[in-house]
Amino acid sequence: MEFVETSIFRQFFKGELGEDGLRALQSDLVDNPALAPIMRGSGGARKLRWAARGSGKRGGYRIIYFYSPSEQRCYLLLGFRKGEQDNLTTEQLNTLREYIKRHLL
Template identity: 45%
Template sequence: MDDAPEITVLQLPKFKAEATELIGTDGIEALAVYLIEHPDAGDVIPGSGGVRKLRWAAKGKGKRGGARIIYLYVVIAARVYLIRCYAKNVKTDLTADEKKQLRQIAAHLKGAQ
């Protein structure tokens, strides 16, 4: 019997707007199911406070050229926060300023537990 708490997936408003456009509601639902089963699947972004980046298929594209999902898994709270979603062809890497913003978001979300 597994006593681990069930993981909850929460969408931040910016993510919801971006992801609805890029991967659609079915894609968001599939992503949530995947992250419940594999919450640490993405690579940790260095300098981001523990935020992760995951490749995900966009509408009409595969994972490689598709969407990038930016999320935070807070283990102690059993929560995955979906933060951003963008197309790889729009942005390849995060800037230092964006990483700083992610660190601040991560600190806020971790403190909200």
């Protein structure tokens, strides 16, 4: 499977996950690309709850990604700490849906 990272995601992982965390995330997604549920109203994006070092999934990160089975490609779109934001706003979901529609489908 090929991974494609947005600049926003790359910025997040450099500051938060590091290379080891990114490799662990990618390994889990290779094993099961449908690991996370599709977010309603997102155009097919999935929200993965990812554990931060020293805490469980509930206190960790949220990784937003889009998996294209036909291309065998996983697009890592966004990442954020749960403490910063738990769910995407309606406006963010709309923007995400449009991005997927225009650039990934």
